[in-house]
Amino acid sequence: xxxTTGLVVAAMLGFSALTGCSGGQADGQxxxxxxxxxxxxxxxAAEGGTFAVITxxxxxxxxxxxxxxxxxxxxxxxxxxxxxxxxxxxxxxxxLVDQAVSxxxxxxxxxxxxxxxxxxxxxKAVAAGIxxxxxxxxxxxxxxxxxxTHVGQSEEVAGRGAGEKLKAEGVSKLLxxxxxxxxxxxxxxxxxxxxxLGGTVERLQVDVGNLADATSKIKARLQSDTSLNxxxxxxxxxxxxxxxxxxxxxxxxxxxxxxxxxxVVTAIKDGEILFAVDQQQYLQGWLPITFLTLYxxxxxxxxxxxxxxxxxxxxxxxNAEQVAKLAESGTR
Amino acid sequence: MTVAxxxxxxxxxxxxxxxRPELGAVVGAVVVFAFFASQSAxxxxxxxxxxxxxxxxxxxxxxxxxxxxxxxGEFDLSAGALTGTTGLIMVILATRYGxxxxxxxxxxxxxxxxxxxxxxxxxxxxKLPSFIVTLGTFLMLxxxxxxxxxxxxxxxxxxxxxxxEGYEEARALFxxxxxxxxxxxxxxxxxxxxxxxxxxxVLTRTRxxxxxxxxxxxDQAARAVGVPAERTKIALFMTTAVAAWMVGSIMAxxxxxxQANSGIGQxxxxxxxxxxxxxxxxxxxxxxxxxxxxxxxxxxxDKGIVFAGWDADWFTFFLGxxxxxxxxxxxxxxxxxxxxxx
Numbered sequence: 001x002x003x004t005t006g007l008v009v010a011a012m013l014g015f016s017a018l019t020g021c022s023g024g025q026a027d028g029q030x031x032x033x034x035x036x037x038x039x040x041x042x043x044x045a046a047e048g049g050t051f052a053v054i055t056x057x058x059x060x061x062x063x064x065x066x067x068x069x070x071x072x073x074x075x076x077x078x079x080x081x082x083x084x085x086x087x088x089x090x091x092x093x094x095x096l097v098d099q100a101v102s103x104x105x106x107x108x109x110x111x112x113x114x115x116x117x118x119x120x121x122x123x124k125a126v127a128a129g130i131x132x133x134x135x136x137x138x139x140x141x142x143x144x145x146x147x148x149t150h151v152g153q154s155e156e157v158a159g160r161g162a163g164e165k166l167k168a169e170g171v172s173k174l175l176x177x178x179x180x181x182x183x184x185x186x187x188x189x190x191x192x193x194x195x196x197l198g199g200t201v202e203r204l205q206v207d208v209g210n211l212a213d214a215t216s217k218i219k220a221r222l223q224s225d226t227s228l229n230x231x232x233x234x235x236x237x238x239x240x241x242x243x244x245x246x247x248x249x250x251x252x253x254x255x256x257x258x259x260x261x262x263x264v265v266t267a268i269k270d271g272e273i274l275f276a277v278d279q280q281q282y283l284q285g286w287l288p289i290t291f292l293t294l295y296x297x298x299x300x301x302x303x304x305x306x307x308x309x310x311x312x313x314x315x316x317x318x319n320a321e322q323v324a325k326l327a328e329s330g331t332r
Numbered sequence: 333m334t335v336a337x338x339x340x341x342x343x344x345x346x347x348x349x350x351x352r353p354e355l356g357a358v359v360g361a362v363v364v365f366a367f368f369a370s371q372s373a374x375x376x377x378x379x380x381x382x383x384x385x386x387x388x389x390x391x392x393x394x395x396x397x398x399x400x401x402x403x404x405g406e407f408d409l410s411a412g413a414l415t416g417t418t419g420l421i422m423v424i425l426a427t428r429y430g431x432x433x434x435x436x437x438x439x440x441x442x443x444x445x446x447x448x449x450x451x452x453x454x455x456x457x458x459k460l461p462s463f464i465v466t467l468g469t470f471l472m473l474x475x476x477x478x479x480x481x482x483x484x485x486x487x488x489x490x491x492x493x494x495x496x497e498g499y500e501e502a503r504a505l506f507x508x509x510x511x512x513x514x515x516x517x518x519x520x521x522x523x524x525x526x527x528x529x530x531x532x533x534v535l536t537r538t539r540x541x542x543x544x545x546x547x548x549x550x551d552q553a554a555r556a557v558g559v560p561a562e563r564t565k566i567a568l569f570m571t572t573a574v575a576a577w578m579v580g581s582i583m584a585x586x587x588x589x590x591q592a593n594s595g596i597g598q599x600x601x602x603x604x605x606x607x608x609x610x611x612x613x614x615x616x617x618x619x620x621x622x623x624x625x626x627x628x629x630x631x632x633x634d635k636g637i638v639f640a641g642w643d644a645d646w647f648t649f650f651l652g653x654x655x656x657x658x659x660x661x662x663x664x665x666x667x668x669x670x671x672x673x674x
Contacts, residue, residue: 098383099635181478
């Protein structure tokens with residue numbers, strides 16, 4: 001059994017080394033929070049509270065990173081522990097919510113791109129006496145599931161705003177680029193844009209995980225139908241891909257996008273992108289932590305049963321300069 | 333040496349235990365459990381166990397079926413997308429066309445069997461690697477899932493299953509919970525146990541089990557001694573498809589909605605679980621119990637990382653490291669076991 005014993009020891013050492021590594025990372029990002037404090041089960045959690053933020057986005061998404069930054073910054077400000085998890089698969093996302101319940105979190109923040117799939121888990125959290133705040137998507141079902149409030153923007157309203165703005169720029173035939181196959185919110189934005197534009201809106205499906213392919217798809221579509229004189233992207237990375245596609249393909253289509261990144265802001269300054277619909281997602285991380293802290297300490301609820309809107313705001317050439325600095329630091 | 337022979341050799345109890353393909357997985361599972369149990373009290377609580385058995389159950393059902401197929405020497409990359417396809421068929425039929433849940437499930441099952449049959453038939457008739465054939469099926473299913481769903485419903489997820497006839501009963505049977513010690517355990521865990529037991533019985537106690545090991549170990553030799561190799565392989569693809577149907581139904585009934593992209597990417601997780609569980613990528617070796625334990629390891633690592641409160645940015649790194657370590661443990665134990673045998 002020498003092999004086995006040696007291996008078990010090696011494995012344990014390896015695991016310990018990994019934990020050490022993770023602790024160091026948490027220190028760097030969490031501003032001196034001890035790694036152990038992130039474990040909800042420990043007594044350390046009782047001091048300020050432990051809040052779980054569970055979104056429908058995988059890691060490494062620029063948009064959601066800002067939400068995460070907002071939540072973590074609020075956690076530092078109020079001296080509470082914030083754990084951020086994300087998974088695009090609704091089944092796994094609901095399991096993360098179940099897990100937060102079993103860890104007896106003091107509050108749960110959840111984005112509901114697929115409300116039906118999360119219904120059971122959210123209701124379970126509510127039944128367990130854990131306050132739930134929904135963010136970003138699923139605002140129309142939030143109250144029904146027993147959440148204390150919803151923080152986000154109405155996709156339909158934001159889409160309509162984008163459509164109206166494009167119409168004012170003379171766009172009559174629009175390409176609406178969808179980058180996540182399973183996300184209802186994106187469909188709603190395109191629906192809103194259709195209403196706002198009052199012209200033809202075609203949809204194009206691309207994969208946000210493969211931007212090179214997205215670029216060539218958009219380019220091909222613009223080249224094959226030159227009457228398309230506008231493009232609306234729903235993600236900042238796809239916006240940059242669309243900008244390149246328009247430039248490469250020699251198209252004159254006007255481009256608008258949802259959400260910001262440093263690249264998008266630069267492109268707006270340079271006049272390559274007309275505007276970005278800004279839902280100020282930093283607030284979608286920050287506000288729920290604020291609200292949950294207020295609820296925990298003072299039983300306050302915010303919004304009076306109506307969603308708290310974080311947008312839409314528009315970033316255009318006029319205000320791009322100021323926003324640029326903030327986008328670079330990951331708060332816009 | 334051909335692995336199929338090993339079951340015929342006369343060996344002592346200790347050695348017989350050591351050459352079990354799942355031994356490495358058992359060791360890995362113990363290590364992973366001990367590690368996370370030391371990191372989080374919730375992880376080792378009844379609630380925690382219910383929590384990580386939840387993802388392990390549906391993964392386990394698939395991993396066991398994939399393990400059988402891998403022992404038979406083939407892969408199925410379309411299995412993940414097929415869980416989405418079967419779920420979508422069921423939900424669309426039940427919500428848009430007013431079928432009862434049971435009828436909708438039956439249609440989905442027939443569709444799954446058909447897809448499994450076609451996968452198997454193409455593989456045995458063309459002799460193309462199943463990796464390529466099922467990759468083709470995977471891509472086609474992915475396209476169908478999105479295209480058909482959007483065409484029929486105008487959106488990318490179908491919901492509203494709750495209103496369908498027979499929903500409550502079907503949900504209780506496939507996606508309900510059973511309270512044990514004050515905690516709700518998923519009923520899918522029982523299905524998983526049942527599937528594992530059935531697969532183990534088939535593999536070790538029936539003629540079909542011998543055929544599976546034989547076609548995976550040496551296809552030509554198996555044919556030469558009269559094993560119906562084609563039928564065995566087609567049946568294995570159909571078995572995998574039935575498992576995908578089962579998991580697709582469980583998911584759809586539990587969440588009452590299915591996304592057009594659901595299940596995509598999971599096919600690799602199934603294979604990973606089977607490999608952790610002792611299946612060889614080359615076929616002819618492995619066990620159903622091992623694959624089930626592989627699913628447990630995956631479930632524990634997956635949820636344990638969250639329980640331990642590690643930064644989610646590092647999530648996949650830990651998952652990868654964990655899988656690598658578990659697989660290495662497996663390999664060392666197997667090598668040791670094989671040394672013992674000679």
